Amino acid sequence: MVILVVLLHVALAYCSFTKKWWIVVSDNSSIAADIISGSLDIFLMPVLFFVSGYFAIPSFVKCSSKDFIIKKIKGLNFSWIVGVILFNPFLVAMVHIQEVSSFSGYIDLALEYYRNFVTLPVSVIQDRTLSPAFFSHYHL
Numbered sequence: 001m002v003i004l005v006v007l008l009h010v011a012l013a014y015c016s017f018t019k020k021w022w023i024v025v026s027d028n029s030s031i032a033a034d035i036i037s038g039s040l041d042i043f044l045m046p047v048l049f050f051v052s053g054y055f056a057i058p059s060f061v062k063c064s065s066k067d068f069i070i071k072k073i074k075g076l077n078f079s080w081i082v083g084v085i086l087f088n089p090f091l092v093a094m095v096h097i098q099e100v101s102s103f104s105g106y107i108d109l110a111l112e113y114y115r116n117f118v119t120l121p122v123s124v125i126q127d128r129t130l131s132p133a134f135f136s137h138y139h140l
């Protein structure tokens with residue numbers, strides 16, 4: 001599974017559709033990379049969530065339902081907040097610097113990211129290629 005996850009992330013660098021939102025993108029895009037990333041992306045996350053759920057059962061048995069939920073909320077919320085506040089804007093900066101080869105305009109882009117975070121999307125399914133400041137949980 002780990003090798004497949006690494007293969008997926010390598011393939012994303014050579015896809016034709018990731019140029020706007022992936023951090024490192026090659027100019028040599030390949031249909032093989034599109035097929036690999038598309039097929040791996042479909043099943044890797046569900047399988048990994050299933051495995052995670054399987055190993056959560058012993059943790060659930062050790063404590064009460066209330067304690068289990070509180071423990072998971074504390075652990076997941078801290079990671080989520082750090083990712084949303086610090087990690088996402090860093091990714092926005094890397095994509096922006098890659099596109100324009102300078103730091104100019106990054107502050108405006110970071111502010112756009114935070115505005116996108118607090119507004120409801122027009123559509124549930126959004127196109128990440130429209131802007132690097134598009135808010136998404138895909139990397140968390």
